[in-house]
Amino acid sequence: MATVIDGKAVAQTIRSEITDEVRLLSEKYGKVPGLAVVIVGNRQDSESYVRTKRKACADLGIKNFDIDLPEQISEAEVIKHVHQLNADPNVHGILVQLPLPKHINEEKVLTEISLEKDVDGFHPLNIGKLAMKGRDPLFVPCTPKACLELLSRSGVSIKGKRAVVVGRSNIVGLPVSLLLLKADATVTIAHSHTSQPEDIIREADIVIAAARQAKMIKGSWIKPGAAVIDVGTNSVDDPTRKAGYRLVGDVDFEEASKVAGWITPVPGGVGPMTVTMLLKNTLESAKRSIEQN
């Protein structure tokens, strides 16, 4: 039976490390990290994500800058707010909650965020540096960073291992592939055009599942002893639950946990780690800024 990687517990450990560092910064410089979370409109799911992020900040002593903007706001106005946050020395990270309303060009808004405050790590310049040997990005995107933290804190080595990433999105699959490559894994990127992904996954010592397809990866696809990190969060109907649905990953956990060496559950695996990595990026940004001045 696989060791189940407890993402909640690892996140808790890292959060208390961050809390300590925030306290040290405050004592030494009289300053704390600041994160601005920008939300436009009233999508329920976005509001819930933003609440989670803001609460996590407050819990750890990171200062919140709440920018709540109305649905009808113009693109130019949103960009103006971003510029104000860029100029504010107490703001070390800026996060614009996506999706934005349809009349606003997301790419345009995101590229206005100062590189030094792009705690999401999605700026193409950042991704380029993530890809290139000998270059280091200012920020590693949160979910990919979470995957690697879960591996390293579980004692799974990466160097020289076969890693297969299923999915190639800009926010998970692609950057996690680049990170694994930087860590000297032999990396294969599988996606919707890959025929017989099971043959490829069966050779992997490390599987990162980020395909957004409920339980697509079966237990028989997993190499015995492999480490399986499941980034999927798919909701499936479940009349036995009050909500009428439950969340499942891209991996069939019940089957795969009998074969794998390590596996993350859904929920309670990568999920709790992602926001934690956002806080860690904000801390790192604050340290760069405060210690330089």
Next chain:
Amino acid sequence: MATVIDGKAVAQTIRSEITDEVRLLSEKYGKVPGLAVVIVGNRQDSESYVRTKRKACADLGIKNFDIDLPEQISEAEVIKHVHQLNADPNVHGILVQLPLPKHINEEKVLTEISLEKDVDGFHPLNIGKLAMKGRDPLFVPCTPKACLELLSRSGVSIKGKRAVVVGRSNIVGLPVSLLLLKADATVTIAHSHTSQPEDIIREADIVIAAARQAKMIKGSWIKPGAAVIDVGTNSVDDPTRKAGYRLVGDVDFEEASKVAGWITPVPGGVGPMTVTMLLKNTLESAKRSIEQN
């Protein structure tokens, strides 16, 4: 027996296409593409590469801007020249021949080249856009672009195929992997930490060899019918040659050509294509600039 892909012939075809387009530009706008090749010092190999590039420009009607700088020049002076070229509307591409003398920081000089004239395509912002879905780089790096051109002009389809790239350098392995991924191949990147690369290469429909190791890839490693693009140019001793050496690729051509479906020779495969792609990037840059004004 494999079809031998004649890089010289393909390059010739593309060069005549470029010549036609240069003539059209000249007739329609009275302007031609311009490429500045900057060389610092007197390294023999660099001087030979630069001569090749300048001659190719002249042959195709592309205007040369020769910037030949002395070995002792300061970094600041080199950057000044780059800025002058950035500002010159008749220069559409800037190439700084590497390596630069040790007292000059290459990365610093290269990042000063205007993005719109970075015909080598090595700027991290360009690489980031090459990596990201939905984004397009202004320029695709020359050797990776050459590999894909050779495949497509040989009728080898990429979508859904298994591709293995051996090597992960910033100038070949990494960007060609990203290009293949964008073309919907299932991509594996193997490198010096990969154990038993033969097992991985044997599964590949497309092999890109960019490991800089003479004949490391044997015939028995190749899947029957695979397309093999050999980027390696390694010199090995050969007393029967006047020069005392000859060039061989990363693939054992004699063995592999009996198994593969397509294969590029060394020399005469990727080599003649790389400079051609530089000229093509310069043409594309000129078209963007001239047609916008």
